[in-house]
Amino acid sequence: KIISQRSPFDFLRERYDEKIGKKTLLLCDHLIALSQYDFDFYKKIGVDESKISIIPPGINEIFFKNKQKKILDFKPILLSVGELSWNKNQIIMIQAMPKILEKKPNAKLILIGPDAGEENNLRDLCIKLSITEHVLFLGKKSPEEISNYMDSSDLLLQTSFAEGLSSVLLESMARGLPFMSTPAGGNNSLCDLTSGKLIPFNDYGKISQEIFEILENQEKYETIKDFCLNESQNFSWYKIFPKISQLYEKLF
Numbered sequence: 001k002i003i004s005q006r007s008p009f010d011f012l013r014e015r016y017d018e019k020i021g022k023k024t025l026l027l028c029d030h031l032i033a034l035s036q037y038d039f040d041f042y043k044k045i046g047v048d049e050s051k052i053s054i055i056p057p058g059i060n061e062i063f064f065k066n067k068q069k070k071i072l073d074f075k076p077i078l079l080s081v082g083e084l085s086w087n088k089n090q091i092i093m094i095q096a097m098p099k100i101l102e103k104k105p106n107a108k109l110i111l112i113g114p115d116a117g118e119e120n121n122l123r124d125l126c127i128k129l130s131i132t133e134h135v136l137f138l139g140k141k142s143p144e145e146i147s148n149y150m151d152s153s154d155l156l157l158q159t160s161f162a163e164g165l166s167s168v169l170l171e172s173m174a175r176g177l178p179f180m181s182t183p184a185g186g187n188n189s190l191c192d193l194t195s196g197k198l199i200p201f202n203d204y205g206k207i208s209q210e211i212f213e214i215l216e217n218q219e220k221y222e223t224i225k226d227f228c229l230n231e232s233q234n235f236s237w238y239k240i241f242p243k244i245s246q247l248y249e250k251l252f
Contacts, residue, residue, distance in 0.1 A: 022046070029251055032244075034165040035186025053247055056186070057167050058240035059232060062143045063150075063174035072152040074108040076215055079153035079177075081146055081168045082160070084137075085116035089159040089182070094122060095204035097131050100211060107134060109157075112149060114140040143171075150175040154215060160184045161201060173232035178224040180210060194227040 022045050025031060031047060033039040033054045042052050078100075082088045093109055100107050111122070119137065126132045141149070150156065156172040158181040165186035172179045173194060180197040181187040191198050197214060199207045214221055233239075 030247065032247070035189050037186045037189065038164070053243075055240060055243050055247070056165050056235055057170060058237035059167070059170045059174050059235045060143050061237060063147050063171045064232075064236065065147070067175070068148045068151050072108075072110075072149075074106055076104055076107050076154040077152060078107065078109045078211070079112070079149060079156045080110070080158070081112045081149075081156070081171075082158075083113045083116040084111065084118045084122060086118060087161050088113070088116075088118075089161055089201065090118065090122055091125060092159050092202060092204050092207060093157050094125050094129065094131070094135060096208040096211070097134060098129055099205065099208035101131065101134060103212060104215075109135045110138060110149060110153065111136065112138050112141050112146060146171070147175060150177045153177055155180065155211065157199075157207075157211075158182065158184075158187060159199070159201070159207075160187075163187050165190070170232065170235050173228040173235070176225045176229045178214060178221060178228060180207070180214070193231045194224055196224060196228075 025042065025045065025047055029051070031042050031052045033042060033052055034056055036054065039052055039054050043049060078093070080088075080090055080093060082090075084090060090111060093111075097107070097109055122135075123132075123137065126135045138149075150172060154177075156168070156177050156179040158166055158169055158179060160166070160182060161184060163185035166181070166184075169179055169181060169187060169190050173190070178194075178196065180199045181191055182201050183191075183198050188198065190196065197210050199210050214224070
């Protein structure tokens with residue numbers, strides 16, 4: 001057996017694995033950890049280090065294609081990609097918008113992703129804060145469309161409470177789009193790789209401050225952009241798939 005875990009509920013997963021899942025994990029021939037975060041967790045519950053391989057998700061090749069002409073002309077554009085849910089925590093982005101609009105009155109927040117129970121709550125909050133014209137709900141989009149929106153955006157926001165290793169952040173890197181993320185799961189390591197910014201889970205004042213710091217420092221912005229483009233090459237499926245294939249060959 002080979003198991004690769006990718007749970008959006010890290011805090012629940014740890015309790016489950018330590019009580020029940022641990023038995024299953026210890027019986028496996030090998031475990032695939034998406035990041036150092038998962039690797040350390042598996043070791044913590046008693047899995048031998050020799051039975052763990054770190055293999056991150058691969059990036060869809062669509063996101064490595066040449067940049068497209070911008071499809072939006074607002075400035076700045078903040079982008080979020082993911083289902084509209086409690087875990088994805090888009091509420092904190094919307095709460096930060098009034099502060100952002102004080103300094104950036106033309107700013108737009110674009111939310112891409114299907115509703116998973118939170119869309120009405122998020123729309124109601126936009127009305128309450130009088131920012132409906134500045135928050136766009138675009139629903140589900142194809143990978144190619146997401147790539148195009150990334151090309152038009154200035155910053156990607158990831159505010160999840162829990163993640164495995166975010167594919168959206170990897171895709172953002174491939175498009176050369178700087179990002180900010182909460183330290184959920186393996187996202188912390190991606191921020192280290194790209195000099196990206198870690199943001200808190202529930203402090204919208206701090207989030208707006210960090211957004212200003214990146215957008216108003218062009219030299220730093222370009223440095224992060226270059227780091228993203230360079231590091232993303234290591235997550236191409238052309239490099240990730242052989243690692244998975246070799247592991248299966250070795251075990252079977």
